[in-house]
Structures are given as C-alpha cells and as structure tokens.
Amino acid sequence: MANYVFGVDIGGTTVKIGLFTIQGELLDKWEITTRTDEGGRFILGDIAASVKAKAAEKAIADDDIAGIGMGVPGPVKEDGTVLKCVNLGWGIFNVEEELSRLTGYTVKAGNDANMAALGEMWQGGGKGHTNIVMVTLGTGVGGGIIINGKMLFGVNGAGGEIGHICVNDEETEKCGCGNTGCLEQYTSATGIVRSANILLNTSDKPSKLRNVQYISAKEIFDAAKEGDEVAANLVEKHGEALGKALAQIACVVDPEIFVIGGGVSKAGDILLDTTSKYFAEYAFHACRQTKFALATLGNDAGIYGGAFSILNV
Amino acid sequence: MANYVFGVDIGGTTVKIGLFTIQGELLDKWEITTRTDEGGRFILGDIAASVKAKAAEKAIADDDIAGIGMGVPGPVKEDGTVLKCVNLGWGIFNVEEELSRLTGYTVKAGNDANMAALGEMWQGGGKGHTNIVMVTLGTGVGGGIIINGKMLFGVNGAGGEIGHICVNDEETEKCGCGNTGCLEQYTSATGIVRSANILLNTSDKPSKLRNVQYISAKEIFDAAKEGDEVAANLVEKHGEALGKALAQIACVVDPEIFVIGGGVSKAGDILLDTTSKYFAEYAFHACRQTKFALATLGNDAGIYGGAFSILNV
Numbered sequence: 001m002a003n004y005v006f007g008v009d010i011g012g013t014t015v016k017i018g019l020f021t022i023q024g025e026l027l028d029k030w031e032i033t034t035r036t037d038e039g040g041r042f043i044l045g046d047i048a049a050s051v052k053a054k055a056a057e058k059a060i061a062d063d064d065i066a067g068i069g070m071g072v073p074g075p076v077k078e079d080g081t082v083l084k085c086v087n088l089g090w091g092i093f094n095v096e097e098e099l100s101r102l103t104g105y106t107v108k109a110g111n112d113a114n115m116a117a118l119g120e121m122w123q124g125g126g127k128g129h130t131n132i133v134m135v136t137l138g139t140g141v142g143g144g145i146i147i148n149g150k151m152l153f154g155v156n157g158a159g160g161e162i163g164h165i166c167v168n169d170e171e172t173e174k175c176g177c178g179n180t181g182c183l184e185q186y187t188s189a190t191g192i193v194r195s196a197n198i199l200l201n202t203s204d205k206p207s208k209l210r211n212v213q214y215i216s217a218k219e220i221f222d223a224a225k226e227g228d229e230v231a232a233n234l235v236e237k238h239g240e241a242l243g244k245a246l247a248q249i250a251c252v253v254d255p256e257i258f259v260i261g262g263g264v265s266k267a268g269d270i271l272l273d274t275t276s277k278y279f280a281e282y283a284f285h286a287c288r289q290t291k292f293a294l295a296t297l298g299n300d301a302g303i304y305g306g307a308f309s310i311l312n313v
Numbered sequence: 314m315a316n317y318v319f320g321v322d323i324g325g326t327t328v329k330i331g332l333f334t335i336q337g338e339l340l341d342k343w344e345i346t347t348r349t350d351e352g353g354r355f356i357l358g359d360i361a362a363s364v365k366a367k368a369a370e371k372a373i374a375d376d377d378i379a380g381i382g383m384g385v386p387g388p389v390k391e392d393g394t395v396l397k398c399v400n401l402g403w404g405i406f407n408v409e410e411e412l413s414r415l416t417g418y419t420v421k422a423g424n425d426a427n428m429a430a431l432g433e434m435w436q437g438g439g440k441g442h443t444n445i446v447m448v449t450l451g452t453g454v455g456g457g458i459i460i461n462g463k464m465l466f467g468v469n470g471a472g473g474e475i476g477h478i479c480v481n482d483e484e485t486e487k488c489g490c491g492n493t494g495c496l497e498q499y500t501s502a503t504g505i506v507r508s509a510n511i512l513l514n515t516s517d518k519p520s521k522l523r524n525v526q527y528i529s530a531k532e533i534f535d536a537a538k539e540g541d542e543v544a545a546n547l548v549e550k551h552g553e554a555l556g557k558a559l560a561q562i563a564c565v566v567d568p569e570i571f572v573i574g575g576g577v578s579k580a581g582d583i584l585l586d587t588t589s590k591y592f593a594e595y596a597f598h599a600c601r602q603t604k605f606a607l608a609t610l611g612n613d614a615g616i617y618g619g620a621f622s623i624l625n626v
Contacts, residue, residue, distance in 0.1 A: 152460060155568060156600055158599040248479065251478045253467065253472060255468060256468045285492075
C-alpha cells in the first residue's frame with residue numbers, strides 16, 4: 001500500500017501543491033504559477049512536472065504514491081470532466097484522464113469548494129463528522145457538501161453552489177453570475193462591504209467606519225466587536241442572510257455540521273454566534289440543533305481535500 | 314436469488330402493501346387499517362401478519378422474498394431508527410430491526426416522501442435518472458432526494474424536507490411546523506386554496522371561483538385553464554413560489570430532474586409550465602436546463618419505492 005499522496009488546489013494565479021502521508025500529515029507544501037495563457041494548456045503539464053520533481057527529490061517511488069487529488073475553480077462532474085473554468089481558460093475535457101496520462105498516477109478532481117469541504121472533514125473544523133456543509137466566505141461565497149463522507153458533485157458540477165441561492169427579490173444590482181439577489185451579494189467579504197457603503201451613504205448615523213477610506217470585512221467585524229452601532233447592525237444583517245440561507249439548506253440535505261471558512265470567517269465567534277442565532281430562528285424543528293464550527297485549515301483546506309479524495313474511495 | 318419483494322407505505326389511516334417481482338412488476342396490492350391506538354404498537358405486527366399471509370396465499374417460499382421496504386410518515390435515520398411519527402403514535406425505535414424480527418425478512422425503512430422519490434425513479438416519472446428531487450404537492454409539501462441512486466436521509470431524518478424552506482418573511486400565519494412563511498403554505502393543495510381565499514376577499518375582481526362554495530386546488534387550476542384571470546394569477550404565483558424554491562434547491566444538490574407529484578400535480582402541463590418558467594428565471598446558470606416531469610405512479614409511488622429500497626443496495 002502506498003504511503004504518500006499529493007493534494008493540488010488550482011487557483012487563478014497560483015497552484016498550491018501539498019505532499020501528505022496517507023495518515024493526513026502535511027510533509028511539504030509549495031506553489032507554482034498558474035499559466036493561464038493559451039487556454040491554460042500548460043497548467044496540467046506544470047503540475048505533473050512539479051509533483052514528479054518532488055517525488056524524485058524525496059526519493060519516493062511511484063508505487064508509494066496513492067495518487068493526486070485536485071481542486072479546480074469551476075464545475076467538475078463526478079467522472080472528472082471540467083465544464084468550463086473561465087479563470088483558467090479551460091473548456092470542456094476530462095482533467096483526471098489528462099493528468100493521469102501525464103503522471104501515471106491515479107487522479108481525482110473536484111470543484112475547489114467541495115475539495116475544501118473534504119479537507120475540513122479530514123483534518124479541520126469538520127473532523128469527526130461525515131455529513132458536512134462547508135461555506136467559504138471569501139471574495140465570493142462557495143459551498144461544498146459532503147454526504148456520508150462523499151462529495152456531492154451535482155449533475156452539472158454545481159452541487160453546493162450555495163452562493164447563488166436567491167435571497168432577495170428586491171435587489172437591482174447584478175451578481176457576477178448574472179442573476180440578482182444571490183447570497184454572495186450580501187455575505188461574501190465583498191458583499192458586506194457593499195452593504196456597508198450603501199448603509200453609510202443612506203444614513204448619517206455616526207460610525208468609526210466613516211473614517212476608513214477603503215472599508216474591508218475585517219474592519220466591519222472589528223468595529224462591531226468594539227460596539228460600533230452601524231457595524232453591529234451590518235454584522236447582524238450578515239448573520240441573518242447567512243443563517244436563513246443555511247436553514248433552507250438544512251431542509252434539503254440536513255447535515256451534522258456547518259463549517260464556515262474563507263477570509264470573513266477570521267471574524268471568529270461573532271460570526272458563528274449571529275449566524276447560528278438566525279439559523280435557529282428559521283430552521284425546521286428537526287434540524288435546529290445542527291452544529292456550527294469555524295474552518296481551521298485556511299488556504300490549505302483545498303490541498304488537504306485533494307489528498308483525501310484519493311484515499312476516501 | 315429471490316424473485317419477489319414487498320413494498321409497504323404506512324399512512325395515518327391505512328397501510329398500503331404491494332407484492333412485486335424484482336423486475337418491478339406490481340403483482341398484487343392491498344391495504345390494511347393503520348391501528349394507531351396504544352402508541353401504534355400493533356402496526357408492525359399487522360404488517361408482518363399481512364405479508365406472511367400473502368406469501369402463504371401465493372405459495373412463495375421465504376427464501377424467494379428479497380425483503381420488505383417500508384415508507385414511514387415521519388423522519389427516519391439511515392440505520393432504520395424512526396425519530397417520532399406523531400400520526401402513528403410512535404416514539405423513537407428501530408423499525409427495521411423490529412419488523413425484521415417479526416418476519417425474518419430483510420427490512421429497509423425510509424421517510425415516505427423519500428421512498429416515493431425512489432419509486433418514481435424506478436418505475437415512474439424519474440425513470441432513467443439517478444439524481445432526482447421529487448416534490449409531492451398534497452395537503453402538505455413533501456420532498457425526496459435521490460443522489461446517485463441513493464436516498465438522502467439527512468442526519469436528523471429531515472433530508473428533503475423542502476416544504477419547510479422559508480420563502481416569505483412577511484407571512485404572519487403559522488405553518489403546521491410552527492415556523493412562518495414555509496413553501497408548504499403557498500404551494501400545497503391547502504396552500505393555493507388559502508391564497509385564493511385571501512385574494513378573493515381582498516379584491517373585487519370577477520372570477521368564477523366566487524361561485525364555488527368550497528374551493529379546491531383542482532378548481533383553481535381548471536379555472537385558470539379556462540382563462541379565469543384571478544385563477545390564472547393564483548397559478549402564476551404558485552409557479553413562482555415553487556419554481557424559485559426549486560432553483561434554490563438546484564444550487565444545493567443540482568439534480569438531473571424534478572419530478573412533481575401529489576394531488577396538485579393532476580393539474581398537468583400548466584403546473585410544469587409555470588414552475589419551470591420561474592425556475593429558469595431564478596436558477597444558477599449551470600442548472601438552468603434541469604428537466605421537469607410529472608410523477609406517474611400516484612399513490613403507489615411509496616410501495617414501489619419501498620420495494621426498490623431492498624433491491625438497490
């Protein structure tokens with residue numbers, strides 16, 4: 001039996017790669033540039049060269065490597081077909097077959113948010129659970145769903161695309177996806193800043209946020225913790241939008257735990273408290289005790305999940 | 314290998330039972346009374362006696378019976394534990410173990426809406442698909458979710474409880490579940506009648522519905538088909554509420570097809586047309602082509618699903 005496994009997380013600017021033991025210890029991690037030119041045709045070759053070089057450097061034989069699990073920033077079908085990764089320039093093809101051909105290793109691919117959920121289940125905030133919804137509150141809002149230990153891919157690779165649940169019929173501004181009123185427009189890092197700017201421009205309540213030139217999500221949560229009323233109101237509304245959406249999701253997949261990650265989750269307990277308060281208010285009675293936790297792996301969740309996707313068959 | 318299988322669907326007043334070939338042919342079906350007295354303690358014994366008598370009548374040997382699959386009107390965990398079926402008087406116990414002890418057969422249990430979804434997948438409106446969301450529009454709104462051919466139970470047995478997704482923050486009337494604004498309050502048979510009464514009482518628009526003493530969902534859809542403006546407006550609002558909620562659900566589980574059943578689904582194409590129109594409006598782009606179909610098994614969906622739950626391991 002092989003003792004090592006690679007986890008890969010392809011982003012729009014860098015590819016993160018990790019070498020793990022099959023027990024879940026991260027032995028080494030590094031990054032390479034994501035070459036998105038010429039339709040992203042060099043990306044898989046670069047990854048193949050990088051993991052092969054690492055295996056040689058560490059003197060690990062090919063048959064001691066269980067495989068490569070890889071998160072991709074776009075929809076991925078369960079058979080390894082990517083459906084279009086606009087950030088990478090990719091069209092539609094089977095990334096598992098291609099990277100396997102280039103390396104000789106077993107390859108598994110999945111959407112990056114789903115892989116992050118798998119990583120948090122293996123070694124992070126979801127450890128000990130097998131039915132997980134992970135929410136990543138970053139520039140956008142990503143979601144990953146694990147049912148009985150397996151990723152929910154969705155038929156169009158859109159399983160767990162919870163950032164695009166419509167939560168507001170009155171919204172007039174468009175989300176990046178083309179719809180209006182998406183959860184992402186209110187609960188992402190960008191979303192809460194947008195809400196802050198709207199609120200500050202339409203009221204004259206005093207707030208320390210008025211002294212900040214470029215407001216970030218961090219400043220809003222920090223000001224709320226210090227008692228700033230406008231900021232506290234924004235955090236409350238953020239928690240309400242998120243908690244309510246998670247209550248809707250609980251009526252669909254009824255998980256054991258919600259794991260919240262991404263940059264916004266650095267706000268910590270205040271985020272969990274407001275979100276879980278509104279969750280309990282809107283949740284179906286059978287799901288009202290669903291647990292909440294913060295993600296703990298940060299930007300490494302994707303490589304952990306990639307590695308685990310190879311082991312978890 | 315066994316050639317026969319029983320499907321059971323326990324309701325609040327009758328238990329439906331079917332004898333099937335393992336190929337999916339329904340050979341015989343019958344009903345027994347659901348004895349809910351004394352905490353429902355006779356129900357499983359009555360079922361056991363009834364299937365044993367049928368096997369004897371048909372001269373089918375025990376080892377020619379693959380098992381009994383059973384839908385239950387309440388939350389069921391994946392291990393066969395029912396969590397409380399208020400309609401039956403049941404508390405918390407393992408129904409699979411109990412019915413297996415009484416019959417000697419393999420037993421599988423699941424929530425009745427999930428079993429109906431499995432039945433429609435096997436021999437009904439979802440045939441040919443393995444990723445299905447079934448919506449049952451009856452007195453309430455039930456949901457059943459099938460991922461890669463398997464029922465999604467949920468950790469609290471609440472997987473697919475989509476009738477209790479909150480779709481309206483402004484609602485003041487309580488749903489049966491204790492929350493307000495649940496999908497069920499607008500899209501069940503009862504829900505659309507409630508909406509009709511509110512609309513008729515708050516406007517003086519002419520409508521043939523004004524001549525009906527006790528309005529039913531059927532009369533609303535029929536009047537809409539005949540061009541009644543008030544009824545058409547109600548059907549439009551019904552389709553919007555349902556289509557929008559299904560678009561939210563598609564962002565979570567991304568199924569191949571939505572199968573719509575229950576009494577309201579007898580309205581036929583008009584229901585599919587309005588629902589899929591609003592679905593497309595609210596859906597995330599990757600899921601916009603998700604199919605819609607009407608359920609075809611009617612009240613037999615549960616026994617078909619029960620039978621298939623035994624075969625589908």
